Amino acid sequence: MQSPLRPSAKDALIEAAYTVLSQNPGASLSEVAERAGVGRATLHRHFAGRDDLVRALAQLAIREMDEAVDAACEGAQTQGDALRLSLEALIPLGDRHGFLAREPLENDPEIAAEFDRQLRETQEVVKAAQEEGVFDRAVPVAWITQAYDHLLYAAWESVKAGETTPAQAAGLAWRTLTHGLKEPSS
């Protein structure tokens, strides 16, 4: 039975790795260990090497995002709702998203496959939402998905910069995607 009394070194390492590697993918493992407040040897006790660490982070990030989306979709009445709720749920995971975007992991076929799956799932929901009338049928699904992803990351950056709360950022991103930022009256 693992005792959570002593703060788990592995968890500290994972969190530190997200922070350090999403800010600088080329950072040394020493920097990661230092940020985690942990000796470098301990890092190697939990992860065989850099590749191991990165793969563990990527898989965890993918899992967390899947879980967040699944939970959000539970309470969704429509596909449009599912997208809106998922957006809100994914914003706090922005550092994971950023890590996955900056770390070069096209080499890992397993991770790449998961990426493809997530993209396809998102596109499916987008397409369904489009058929509900949430989006213009004349707009390509690929573009809507691109805009969704990038506005999601923009929302996270806005939160990270302290400009908005997560809820505000989610509202702004969703409005931008659906209504745009034009003056409502005009």
Added chain:
Amino acid sequence: MQSPLRPSAKDALIEAAYTVLSQNPGASLSEVAERAGVGRATLHRHFAGRDDLVRALAQLAIREMDEAVDAACEGAQTQGDALRLSLEALIPLGDRHGFLAREPLENDPEIAAEFDRQLRETQEVVKAAQEEGVFDRAVPVAWITQAYDHLLYAAWESVKAGETTPAQAAGLAWRTLTHGLKEPSS
């Protein structure tokens, strides 16, 4: 007088570095030289080291983006037009944008200052466009700028993926930013 008859090794190196380093910031200089079809020694003849190369790329990227924006603003009647034309002009420079985003250069104060300047300039134009009625006054300038930047990059990725032409991507990004993707009729 430099003879452009022989394809400039320096230019080839710069172009290769954009491609390689924007895809993998941790790539070795050997990979950059190889992609450029140039010996590794030649790279060091033109750039003192990795830092030199990265700084040269960053400064060139910033200069190219400035020039593109300046040229685009020449033909703009309004600030809203300036934003729309700049968007279109910046899309082909998406690889530069991506390079600047992925490469950790917060350490370089000179580059960071240029970044700040560009951000402020964009925010100024956004604010002016907002006062023209292009954007809702209730929406924070910071968010509009964030959305502008990220939709710009989304447009570049859409073009790079072969999903759209640059002109189509610019149109979609601008529509998303101003009108959103909702069905026009409803």
Added chain:
DNA sequence: ATTGCATGAGACATATATGTCTCATTTGGT
């Protein structure tokens, strides 16, 4: 108190990237 386990610190070897140098070759201009 004692035992077991994870950890921290550091030594050590190794791999890779980097930076410098030399020399033969090619290219472009004269």
Added chain:
DNA sequence: ACCAAATGAGACATATATGTCTCATGCAAT
């Protein structure tokens, strides 16, 4: 044809990151 400059290939030394190991320490459970 000749010359000067740039280049390619490769040797070489060095720095840094990485991976492994050992040993002493601290903490928790018994």
